[in-house]
Amino acid sequence: MKFQIIKEDTTGTKARVAKINTHHGDIETPVFMPVGTRATVKTMTPRVLREVGTQILLGNTYHLAVRPGEQLIRDMGGLHKFMAWDGPILTDSGGFQAFSLTKLRKLTKNGVTFRSHIDGAIFEFTPERVMEIEKCLGSDIVMPLDHCIGWPCTKEEAKQAAQTSIDWLKRSKDYELSAHQNLFGIIQGSGYSDLREWCAEEMVKLDLPGYAIGGLAVGETKDVMQEMIEHTNKVLPVEKPRYLMGVGTPVDLIQAISRGVDMFDCVMPTRNARGGGFFTWEGKKQIRNSRYARDESPLDDKCSCYTCTTFSRSYLHHLFSKKVEEILGLSMLTLHNIHFYHDFTKNIRQAIMENRFQSFMSNFLDTYQGT
């Protein structure tokens, strides 16, 4: 995997445009990665994902190990072939889900044992086992098992979780992945800036192809989140991609980009869509609102996606209305929201390239309602 910086911001921020070269194609950053938990970005076909500008998507190790099982996916030719997505894929480690979704989990130095949230079957995730699963999946970017700790936690707990994550990362690095796969480190440290810096320093020593900032968007304030990003990025090498996990709103994204983050994933555009929420350059809105019942305009008149060039708010409001609740509404809002996130990061890349990122960000933050 190659990471090449194309352009650094000249207007006073740490933002940059870069290109990541993977076995399954190139990625221009800053990039948003739609979440395809169970080998599908909910409601979306691969061709529609391409159409709206998806460059790389995320699969979920935990969910895929539970259903349909990584060996089945391996036998079917790997995750790319299985889900018919020939672009790059990043798989998370399942650590977050093992800690957040499951019951009766038991944490040891060796890993985490838990019962699946689907049928109660017992799983044991060790760093090596998670690598084995992700090798079966065949993803391009591979996240290691880490200890993602809840919020709030004591400094001692945060330190212990970070230490565990460092130890497990070392063991993960010793596992031999396929040649095209790239292991990232995941920086932990909760809301403690010195722990963040220490954890980053330890992980940078391993000279990995990229680094993720984990354990954020778990309940801390926006200020704490951005502060942790800033402290972590101070330590992370400029010449490696930085991935902020599970974040976030458009405002979160642009602020993190200004602090030097390159990659994002979040269920926000997809999950919001299924609840009737849609993103516009003026902020997030709710299609179920009765004001849209007779609104002939598109979701966002600045948007060029299929949904906006085809359907009115009135029609989409009908699809989402009580006792109608048509699936087409879910897929059309999902299409639009993913397009919006991609269009947003594309506009950011252009602004950086054209030496106007700072003013672009100010204008955006002035116009966009919400956090």
Added chain:
Amino acid sequence: MKFQIIKEDTTGTKARVAKINTHHGDIETPVFMPVGTRATVKTMTPRVLREVGTQILLGNTYHLAVRPGEQLIRDMGGLHKFMAWDGPILTDSGGFQAFSLTKLRKLTKNGVTFRSHIDGAIFEFTPERVMEIEKCLGSDIVMPLDHCIGWPCTKEEAKQAAQTSIDWLKRSKDYELSAHQNLFGIIQGSGYSDLREWCAEEMVKLDLPGYAIGGLAVGETKDVMQEMIEHTNKVLPVEKPRYLMGVGTPVDLIQAISRGVDMFDCVMPTRNARGGGFFTWEGKKQIRNSRYARDESPLDDKCSCYTCTTFSRSYLHHLFSKKVEEILGLSMLTLHNIHFYHDFTKNIRQAIMENRFQSFMSNFLDTYQGT
């Protein structure tokens, strides 16, 4: 509306290929019309409907009058614009739903009064009121309010329902629709062949642009259904399109086509898809069946649809599996099933054109498992 017979079968059946010319485009018959009850063919976008070969689709007067209301649709520019389908649309009368879905309905000579199945609001459907609704919707082919009677029923009940349908059709014909709209008559008569013939004779006197055979697929045997089709078609004029309402399986279709039917609608391909059922040239199958868990082949290896050229049965089985149940599975099986129905009727048209319909039908019935 023009109806032009292109080719009559030369191999001993009543099958024919024809072209219907409507304000919103041409239709080649025999044709299958996907059902778009609430202004959406469930899970499908208009562009995908075009891609799989949809020529005309069906909207539902009853459902649209209840939600979002015909006046809203009229004010939004009519049903075509509202749902972004620029091809021909047929709207049924809502009579079937008024009789089958609702409670507390009261039938008088003037029409039917009922409470909506959604919120209990009281609706009164008279022949004129139904025409008014369909005028608001702006469909190309308009079905009149009829009395669709259940199965079984006495001859006296069947006669009365047919008489009511004739009376209401006359009143419907007196209503002034928009210039591009075409009213069909709906032949009733339950399983009584003499009533069918009499009802058809009475309606043919009105010289309408087309005729439908209603009140079938309500519980009678397949033999009775085909017998009623044969008796009705004996009376219906050759030079007008014949539409068999709410039917059916591929076997039903080909047999009805051999008896001179031109148009069909049915929820079978779409509803089955959402339950995991998929159609192939060998019969209907169930994707949830565990035999498909590791099956790398497409749903039907004779099929050229997006689903079959993109995804394996294994992947689709995963999408439909318990506790996964991903929406993409519903839309991909729906796409395939509608494509199958269109491909099936296209093959029938070709066979008729090439003077080999009889052998095509024999081969199909030999190969296809099920009724």
